Amino acid sequence: MQHNMRQISPAALTSPNSPLFLSPAPRIRTLVSIKFRIRGFRVYIFAAFRTLNILAGVCDIASVAASMSSHIVGYPRVGAKRELKFALESFWDGKSSAEELQKVASDLRVSIWKQMADVGIKYIPSNTFSFYDQVLDTTSMLGAVPSRYGWKGGEIGFEVYFSMARGNASVPAMEMTKWFDTNYHYIVPELGPDVEFFYGSHKAVQEYKEAKALGVDTIPVLVGPVSYLLLSKRAKEVEKSFSLLSLIDKILPIYKKVVAELKAAGASWIQFDEPSLVMDLDSHQLDAFTHAYKELESSVSGLNALIETYFADLTAEAYSTVTALKGVTAIGFDLVRGPKTLDLIRNGFPPGKHLFAGVVDGRNIWVNDLEASLSTLKALEVVVPKDKLVVSTSCSLLHTAVDLVNENMLDGELKSWLAFAAQKLLEVNVLAKTLSGQKDEAFFSANAAALASRRSSPRVTNEAVQKAVRTAALKESDHHRTTVVTARLEAQQEKLNLPILPTTTIGSFPQTAGLRKVRREYKAGKKVSISEEEYVETIKSEIAEVIKIQEELGIDVLVHGEPERNDMVEYFGEQLSGFAFTENGWVQSYGSRCVKPPIIYGDVSRPKPMTVFWSTLAQSMTKRPVKGMLTGPVTILNWAFVRNDQPRHETCYQIALAMKEEVEDLEKAGIKVIQIDEAALREGLPLRKSEQAFYLEWAVHSFRITNSAVEDATQIHTHMCYSNFNEIMGAIKDMDADVVTIENSRSKQKLLSVFREGVKYEAGIGPGVYDIHSPRVPSTREIAERIEAMLAVLDAKNMWINPDCGLKTRKYSEIMPALTNMVAAAKLVTHLHVRTSSHTDSGSPIPSWELGHGVGLLSRRAEQSRGHHVRLVSQSSDYLPPLAVEG
DSSP states (O other): OOSSOEEEOTHHHHOTTSTTOOOOOSSOOEEEEEEEEETTEEEEEEEEESSGGGHHHHHHHHHHHHHOOBBOSOOOOSOTTOHHHHHHHHHHTTSSOHHHHHHHHHHHHHHHHHHHHHHTOSBEEESOOOSSOHHHHHHHHTTOOOGGGOOOSSSOOHHHHHHHHHOOSSSOOOOEEESTTSSOEEEOOEEOTTOOOOOOOOHHHHHHHHHHHTTOOEEEEEEOHHHHHHTOEEOTTOOTTOOGGGGHHHHHHHHHHHHHHHHHHTOOEEEEEOGGGGSOOOHHHHHHHHHHHHHHHHHHTTSEEEEEOOSSOOOHHHHHHHHTOTTOOEEEEESSSOTTHHHHHHTOOOTTOEEEEEEEOSSOOBOOOHHHHHHHHHHHHTTSOGGGEEEEESSOGGGSOSOGGGOOSSOHHHHHTBOOHHHHHHHHHHHHHHHTTOOOHHHHHHHHHHHHHHHHOTTTOOHHHHHHHHSGGGOGGGSSOSSOHHHHHHHHHHHHOOOSSOBBOOSBOOOOHHHHHHHHHHHTTOTTTOOHHHHHHHHHHHHHHHHHHHHHHTOSBBOOBOTTOSOTTHHHHTTSEEEEOOSSOOEEEETTEEEOOOEEEEEEEOSSOSSHHHHHHHHTTOSSOBOEEEEOHHHHHHTSEEOSSSOHHHHHHHHHHHHHHHHHHHHHTTOOEEEEEOTTTTTTSOSSGGGHHHHHHHHHHHHHHHHTTSOTTSEEEEEEOSSOOGGGHHHHHHHOOSEEEEOOTTTTTGGGHHHHTTOOOOSEEEEOSSOTTSSOOOOHHHHHHHHHHHHTTSOGGGBOBOOSSOSTTSOHHHHHHHHHHHHHHHHHHHHHHHHHHHHHHTTOOOOHHHHHHHHHHHHHHHHHSTTSEEEOOOSSOOOOOEEEOOO
16 A cells, blocks of 8 residues: 555455455355545455445555554565475576576565565565575675676676576685574675675666566665675685775765665665674774765665664664664664563664564564564554554564465464464564554464463473483583593594595485485375385485495495485484474575474474484495484574474473484494584574573583493594684584584685684594585595695694585585595595605605695696596606596
């Protein structure tokens, strides 16, 4: 109704969930079409009425709808059935055209806008759709393309865009890291003093116009200029002293152009996402916000400018800064993860500005406690006039599943406790209706019944598990390995007999379409097409093939490839009590990568062993050690939709006790190396420093619970994914794992800086030597040079050689040459290292140029001998071993 012509379907008047709902009459007798004007705008209403004298009621409904203030920060873009994922992968594989990809994207955008409009959302966002990531979209908008991608100007197309995201045959991708404390990833901008900015992408304006053509007036959303710079990194070779915020006056002209074009297109609102405001910011950083929006003030004049914050509370200083920003007419707050901000609001909110109250959780899937949210909103009405108060989500719904209507396997009770993105639209709208004086008593009653059902359900509480968490079993003193790591590594080496720079992979191997089909049919219970015996034989055959591949490649510590697993969290959750799973509850992690988080609804325990059968089967196929592969308790917690009726650390301790039983069973079964992945440990770190110590304390403790009872000779590995680890190295040391493998390659080996600064780490460490999130295959020389750079700060006797992450998302045609090159590089550098050591011991050090000559020789011979076993010989000696080289 606001600023645009709206067409209202019959369902809008007949659905109980509609903001225009009329209680149905006992019998529908007449179908009428009514056309009239409200405030100069034509409104078409088609509805079934019992009598024609309902016209006055329709006018009242229209008036209520116009007065409601509801807003959505952002919405999932991947599609209810992962339509975007499949379209992207088809395009990347060359199976579909750019036009076909654009058509899928356009259909998704249109369906999302129409869905929000049909529900009755007043402030509908646009430009929240992305083919990969909203920060990368902003980099494109600003034309901040690193020179290596060869962009020559003009509108940035798919070739340059996806090269930045994924790399290509000649250059690697840009760094990827976690979006604040979520499992979403963004592409990190690379900036420096010499970067020139150009208006490189008109996407924001194009999508606004696209929605407007449909009759939907949206709020275009931009990543705010200050958050964009704070989320960036200095480009290679840029001095550490360079301030990224010094670029603010170079990017603001682009923002001004975008705003001007949006105004010209008819936009009346614009949303700047500035989530960095919830961080611990110093005065210089806060001053950057003041400066930026003062510079934008004249550009946004005539518009309503909304600053959206989310994920945590604001500090008093940040609150004072954002509420005083020039040209800003509205501010959004996350009141779910930032409830303390309420106190700041109560102490004063600038008159005349809109307050967008994020009371519906955008990061979890539990139904909203409507009465509690209404109480919060009523409290805000004391400070903010009703016409300036807008009901909103706490953050973008990007972080939750799409639509509960697609879930047919969840039982009715559990389903009544849940709300996915589509249902959260209804919750936002019903709260807005209530504020406008139209409380939906039936909706509120159903909500109260669902909350009561969850509180009283016997499936939620297991007294034995609760007691285990409460008792002395969780005393911290009971969960330390009694021997120091250096002594343990010696005991492990006696048993494992590994070479210097041992090679391994992180866990998973590629999963073919055929393998996924077999697993899917077996899981669905289609025993007609595949019996249990056939399923086991299929998985056994796949494991045998993966073992054979690794042995032929010369990898030292093997994995079984995880063919039986759909997801590293879901696989375990399916075998633990207290978990539930969806069919289509997909959430975007990055690009086309989607995850399906389990739902932890109750107390967690392990009914029986989960991995012992497959691990022992794999170990029986080889004399080399095969890692038992587990997901750690902190990662299971952080990659799940977690119950919100008890503290997160209590749930984590429950998971830790269950995984402890699994670790001990693996050890009893003869598994000598056990990997307990904590890929998401850093991800869960609170954004505010004052809350970080407590989190790290219980997170590290949870990990130690899992393996504190194993023997010294049992080697415990852990793995961590993309994030900034330097600030938690102390916690990583406290985890007391024997070996930690960690992302390193895409971040330009930024991790190594912590060791250059003198951090002493005596356990084994495997900084990833190549990026598996890109299809690009690195050369042997490239990997060898990375290893040499690592050895400048790491002790060779503690270092491992491995990829950055698991190989599940890659193809065999990509991983085979990459792993071949990785092993070849490890053998080359090992041999060079041994020779260097022997020369050094004899007082005759090998010249550094000769080390470089060895790597260069390997690269040149590899180009001539792709896929063949060759003997590399220097001009002076025959010291290099036979290597299978793939350049």
